[in-house]
Amino acid sequence: xxxxxxxxxxxxxxxxxxxxxxxxxxxxxxxxxxxxxxxxxxxxxxxxxxxxxxxxxxxxxxxxxxxxxxxxxxxxxxxxxxxxxxxxxxxxxxxxxxxxxxxxxxxxxxxxxxxxxxxxxxxxxxxxxxxxx
Numbered sequence: 001x002x003x004x005x006x007x008x009x010x011x012x013x014x015x016x017x018x019x020x021x022x023x024x025x026x027x028x029x030x031x032x033x034x035x036x037x038x039x040x041x042x043x044x045x046x047x048x049x050x051x052x053x054x055x056x057x058x059x060x061x062x063x064x065x066x067x068x069x070x071x072x073x074x075x076x077x078x079x080x081x082x083x084x085x086x087x088x089x090x091x092x093x094x095x096x097x098x099x100x101x102x103x104x105x106x107x108x109x110x111x112x113x114x115x116x117x118x119x120x121x122x123x124x125x126x127x128x129x130x131x132x133x
Contacts (some may be wrong), residue, residue: 019110020091028080086114089117089128090117094107
């Protein structure tokens, strides 16, 4: 890596990783709240809709069972992974493709990687390997 790409080659793909982490965490937090609200409505009934101002207070009084909280967190993680997986794929491809002789790289950045992948392999290729994730 040092011979072909220089010292900056050690950080190849780090920009894509940083770009992926921030939206992923915000999606996890917001979708977890959404899934917990749905689980709360399904488990305790829909009586909280009659008085929207008191909804948070009623949710605090009636805590979800741990299994529903666990399920909400799992669904939130899956939602974040599905939404940001193309960025993870780009990170992996940028990191994994070493520069050839003369320092010429196959991928030139996050957007370039996503576009090349979609053009050469189809849009479905952006989700190759999402199942183990």
